[in-house]
Amino acid sequence: MGRYDLEYPKEATNTVERLNERGTYALETIHRIVNSSQILHVSFNTPSQPFPVILPMIGQMGSFDRPSADLGDPLDLYLHGYVSSRIMNLGRAGSEGEEKGMPVCVAASHVDGLVLAISAFSHSYNYRSAVLFGHATLVTDEVEKLYAMELITDSVVPDRWQHTRLPPTKAELQSTGILRLQIASGSAKINAGQAHDDKKDMENEAMRDSIWTGVLPINSTMGEPLASPYNRVDVPGYISEFVKDFNEDNQQQAFNAAKDE
């Protein structure tokens, strides 16, 4: 597409109210935060209790109808889980009834740094967080299920799918449930920058002479690959390159966040 940046409409559901200069509704930004999260937090309600439930799941944005779609295009979120778990049962109920699916909220968050100021109340995080709202239904079409499994597997380690035993067995496909979340809206909130204090604290010489202020950058790191007891092969290039890129990119991200004003 590329003519302009698509945005989710601003509604009561997704509007960022606090510190709204940090908010963004651009699909590409939101989808990128979701796709780079190794764990997504998925929230839904069950009929039996007053509390919403949160499950950690693995997921990835994609388009089965148009697999070549860009990150900034309208996409679905594919979520992976065990077929008989509560969320899958509710998603199945949603897909069989006349409703559009189970209402779900998905959150993805990265911490890029701890921001330490003179006042404890001016402390903050550098972070990138996104939420998506949508309706979840169970994927029943086998070809779409395979599409989603490949999408999600390759999101964990790029190119991994074609380096596994293929094709999947019937039992594997049957025991794996995929939810497709049709997105209703979403938003992201990003904070980056150095420490900052109120004028009064900045002008307090005694405090500035005694309190360290700055950012402790934080990133996710992968260590040396640890081969299984039954492994017989050397670490392949697509894995060692992924580990290297992952570490460099994440370190750079945390460093840049602290520099960004």
Add this chain to the structure above:
Amino acid sequence: MGRYDLEYPKEATNTVERLNERGTYALETIHRIVNSSQILHVSFNTPSQPFPVILPMIGQMGSFDRPSADLGDPLDLYLHGYVSSRIMNLGRAGSEGEEKGMPVCVAASHVDGLVLAISAFSHSYNYRSAVLFGHATLVTDEVEKLYAMELITDSVVPDRWQHTRLPPTKAELQSTGILRLQIASGSAKINAGQAHDDKKDMENEAMRDSIWTGVLPINSTMGEPLASPYNRVDVPGYISEFVKDFNEDNQQQAFNAAKDE
């Protein structure tokens, strides 16, 4: 306490149904996962829409009535956020009515490694995740608010509170909202170990000779502290030691998870 390990009662709300050998209900285990999470995902419902909402927040388990309580004791969860945000307003409504507060679910998750097997369907994560269910109310007592602010600040960087400008101003205290979550139940799920495949794949010589299997350990890492433009002091010992311990502990945790069978 220490005579026995307290557990949250197993009920429909919190029972781990999938792979339940991974589930645990021990307060100490659950509280430890929560307290070591830099971001908690907090889910609640709003009257205006069908979707639950998830907010990323900072929080810590504590006991205002018995500050010396252990991690394995019954504790409250204190959550930090801006006072006028949606969750705070709902928490305030809960605390003023006759109800016990707003029903909330809190999730904390750590990824310790990517577990790569021969079959894509035998891939998994090493992880530690916890959920807590409870009722949230706004903390109105000023002394309790200060207790929680110190608790939460020191959870981000140990000892930081006493190294900030104290006491807080009236405006700071007024603009900061603290939610206290009274816990109704909770559970944790932990997965650790090396790659594993079904018998048929393990006996497939061609696959074992071509597919790398093992764990990519993952941990959160802090880089070199980046001083702010207005900083005048060297990185103090309590910060540099924290960074060193944080990195060593997390790396060890990810490594141990892959070794644990």
